[in-house]
Amino acid sequence: MADKTTAKPARKPSPVKNGYLVFYNAVSAILWLTVLGRTVGVNVVRGPHLAYPAVGEFCKWTQTLAGMEVLHSLFGVVRAPFLTTFMQVFSRYAIVWGITDLFPQLGASPAYSSMLVAWSLTEVTRYSYFALTLSGWQPSALHWLRYHAFFVLYPLGISSEAWLIWRAVEPAQYAVHPLYSTILWSYVVFVYPPLETA
Structure with missing residues (x-):
């Protein structure tokens, strides 16, 4: 058993890193809340057929920002x-x-709208949870949502994604390349069913 006097003290988290992560998660939560608001708004007012013109480009760049999380993990900014x-x-x-x-x-x-609703609800909950936790708060309702909403949102999101990929198989054959079409078909047939049951 190690002597308590020789044990290394726990390292305090860097305030700069912590501040950055609070900022990143708060901004991401706001962006996904915007995706959610636009998606629900356009569906209620004008219908799902106009969801992509209203939200598509904004959602694409909001999701692209999540590439930062790969860098966070790669460089040890987070433990993921x-x-x-x-x-x-x-x-x-x-x-x-x-x-x-x-x-x-x-x-x-x-299916595009249902996917965006599933994604944005998941991300608003996740990013809000991280931002608040890193700030020293842990709202119990948000904690519960973080670990339980998944059971509804995951199947909704993944089935919507699979449907969109399946619908892209035919146009991909002509607009992109037959090989791309085959890759999409294989992805839906061989990858998504195991994910659905995971």
Whole structure:
């Protein structure tokens, strides 16, 4: 058993790093809250067929900002595992850059709106939770949502994503390349079913 006098004192977190992470998470929460508000607003007022023109570009860049999380993990700013973080961010990149940006007509589908609602509710909860926790607060309701809303939002989000990818298979064959179409088809058939049951 180590002598208490020789044990290393716990390192205090850097106030600069902590301040940066609070700022990053707060900004991300606000951006995703904007995505949520725009998505719900356009669906209520004008219908899901106009969701992509109203939200698509903003959502694409909001999600692109999440690439910072890969760098945070890579450089040890946070303790999140690099490979898991990379895969989560890349899968979203594949949707916003490789599906809806290439085939914006898919954004007229209710599945696009349901995906954005699932994503934005998840991210508003997650980023708010991190920003507040790093600031020294831990609201119990937000803590509960952080670890329980997943059971509803994950199936909604992943099934919406799979539907959009499936609908992109045919246009990808002609607008991009037959190989891209095959990759999308394989992804929906072989990758998404295990994710659904994970």
